[in-house]
Amino acid sequence: MDYSYLIIFLIIGFVAWFQFGTLYAVNKLQGKDVSHVLLKFNLPVRNKLMLFFSSERCGPCRAMYPVIDKLKLDYSQVITIDVGKESELAERMEIRATPTTVIINNGLIEKILLGSQSETKLRTFLKK
Numbered sequence: 001m002d003y004s005y006l007i008i009f010l011i012i013g014f015v016a017w018f019q020f021g022t023l024y025a026v027n028k029l030q031g032k033d034v035s036h037v038l039l040k041f042n043l044p045v046r047n048k049l050m051l052f053f054s055s056e057r058c059g060p061c062r063a064m065y066p067v068i069d070k071l072k073l074d075y076s077q078v079i080t081i082d083v084g085k086e087s088e089l090a091e092r093m094e095i096r097a098t099p100t101t102v103i104i105n106n107g108l109i110e111k112i113l114l115g116s117q118s119e120t121k122l123r124t125f126l127k128k
Contacts, residue, residue, distance in 0.1 A: 029094055035107030037092045043079065049104040050078045050126060053095045060116045061099045067119045075126050 035045045043049070052068050054061035071078045083090040083098055093102060101113040103125045111125060 029109050029112060032109045033107055034093065034104060034109055037089070038104070038107065040092075041086075041089050044077070045107045046077055047106060048077055048126060048128075050075070050122070051093070051102045051104065052078065052080045053083050053090055053093070053098055053100045053102070054080060055083050055098045058098045064099055064116055067117075067122065070119060071122060071126070077126070 038045050038049070043051075050071070052064070054064070065080075068078065068080055072080075081089060083095060095102075097114060099114075099116060101117055101122065102109060103111040103113070113121075113125075
């Protein structure tokens, strides 16, 4: 009996379950007050803040570094955080995957963007 279809179905189901769980967690975090976390890690609680969570071994993160570096030249509120070095901060912010970009406005999570993002999209969030 051939079980290859069952194995493929189970793999697809697991991936879908993982994606659904991640998206649910992201939606749950929007609007959450994280000012206490920012203060604990000496991060500014300003009007607008962009935290870019990445890791050294993440290919999409490395592809986004030039975009993030450009944004840092224009906006002082863009901060890159290596989850390998700042694992406690990543855990407190409930970061589950990299790259993840978190937009914070006055200590509240305004938007969480999973995966690679365009420079235009990130600039739009910083200008709002």
